Amino acid sequence: MSLMSTARSRVADVVNLFATPLQASHYVELVNPLWSSHKLQARVEEVWDETADARTITLRPGRNWRRHRAGQHLRLGVPIGGRRFTRTYSISSSPERRDGCITVTVKVLDGGRMSGHLVRNLEVGTYLPIGLPQGDFVVPESTPVRPLFITAGSGLTPVMSMLRTWDIVGNMPDVAHIHYAPHRYDVIYGAELVELAARRPRYRYEAVLTREGGDGPSTARHFDRAQLDALCPDWMEREVWACGPQSLLAAVEQHFEAAGRSRFLHVERFRAALAEVPADAAGGRATFVIDGAPVSADADATTPLLRVAEDAGLNPEHGCRMGICHTCDIPLVAGRVRDLRTGDVIDEPGQLVQICISGAAGDCELALTAPAT
Template identity: 65%
Template sequence: MQTDASAQPRAPSLWSRVTAVTDYFAWPLRTSHYVELVNPLWASHSLQARVEKVWDETKDARTLTLRPGVNWRGHRAGQHARLGVPIGGMHYTRTYTISSAPERDDRCITITVKAIAGGRMSHHLVRQIKVGDYLPLGLPQGDFYLPDAQPVKPLFITAGSGITPAMSMLRALIAQQRLPDTAHIHYAPHEFDVIFGNELRAMAAQHPRYKLSLQLTQAISAGSAAERHFSAAQLDALCPDWREREVYACGPQSLLDALEQHWQGAGLSRRLHIERFRATQAPIPPDAVGGLVRFGKSGVQASADHLTPLLRVAEDAGMNPPHGCRMGICHTCNTRLLGGCVRDLRTGKLLNDVGAIVQTCVCAAAGDCELDL
């Protein structure tokens, strides 16, 4: 049988009528489960993607070209999707920005992943994934995207892998032939650390309305290292008309905090649009302590400090609890507090009411505690 994705059913209404009948014979499974054995991309009960290509952007960043299954719907430039990977017999999920433009004509998308220190999944995606692998995929989400109306003079400020949503937007604007007067300030340690470096420089050369300023924060050059990081003086020099632009920023927490402070001080917070890869954390009291975490359903217990999210504590103890965004947005990791006390790392608030909902991806132990996991 031909298993190319192009042979997938093209008439959903007819297909649904056929499977409504065949599902009676497939019980207790569904027809989709058997179709999945032929080609996982045809399954309608789940969404998977096949790895079509891998490309190393830098020494520690890789772009994966994925072909989603039949349930995929188009994304907006700048949105993200959840990606699943089985590692060591456990299933992990992380959220990654879609770095390709929606205008691709091959039905594929790309995600670009940078391996981070201590990151199980990022290292696996960058080092272990190969062409032909199938990965569980979520639908596109997020509200960090350009408006439908023509944006007026956008300014992108990005750093490291934070360039991925901006790249999707730039590719989309160019594909739609509506690239406006655009400024882009991007930070990276060295020239060879710039993700999409060659493409960015080609864009700047081919499109006069796109002005790229690469700031190499650890390069050996004139001026101090501090001068190569974001500052009000640097912004004025690189983009004198920044007050007139809509700003789209993504990068490490320190950069985003500095941008928020600067735009708030200028009374222009409404013009600053930020995408974060991690939840913002509140200051934690210096006398905060962790404790012994008991997982009631599984019978597992583990020692935890006061900063490590309970989701990571559970995973390090060999558990595989439900999770999704790992930022406190999707609530997939929600569970109940059976006893003790935990702290919401985003707000610093303590939760000690039995039965309280705990988001394990953004809460840490605040003494001994027990969770309904």
């Protein structure tokens, strides 16, 4: 522990004696939010537009931050219009970065409230609540590997953290990388990747530009076996990490399963893979009871109940929005909901429902707790 942090913790101990019911950390937070020990925040140090719709945000995390492993993600919260939204973003910087900062790169999604805000409105100097790094989309540190990366769009971000780390440390393995983007100008970190490939011969970079021949989608330029054979003839000898939109990941999973190589494939998703909802499935009236007060809204069969609650002006606790973190779990009081990933119907009162990946399967009532402040 440094002299500075020892002194800070002693001062905190003394202040705690007099600070009840608040902890010293609450007062310390007023001086510098990054020193707070009761919640983890990060200061926006810099914003940088990578492309027309993608922005890299440099964050200085508070003192409770734990060094990430290349490929991991974190939760980021943003207050918008008096409500707090949370999303998960891969960390694109290397853990070897010297200044203690981390970066995330956010791409605007269609109808994305939070991504739109981060890319268009976020200002330097803002403090944002963050979570600790999580995830196992990482390359093993002890075993030598020959990775094949298959990425598209902002699926590049966790891989960028890995490449930057190997570059800084100077131990670039034998890497093959296929990246999909509509046009060359859509490739985030495009110039950096080209420069890295020129400087590090063990890194082989292939950009597949799916709309470069015109604005219609070219199926010939989407992932398939023939293309993989051409771009990476030794793919059978490599371990594969894939990250990108659902359509790409589905094609990649199908291919590696057919080739009997599923166990060598690691996939990172930004959204849950959803099952087909039956054509005759009906939604219903969703009621969220918060502190005894019901709030109701119409819910169709396919919209996640988290979104239904948010559109009704509520602010349920949530994290990943894709069924991983369980932050959004709330108990079913009555009625029926459907797990949109599996199609399973849940109708047992008291059962916990992940509202980010569950839709109404008729009228339903759920007990919502007020989010912690």
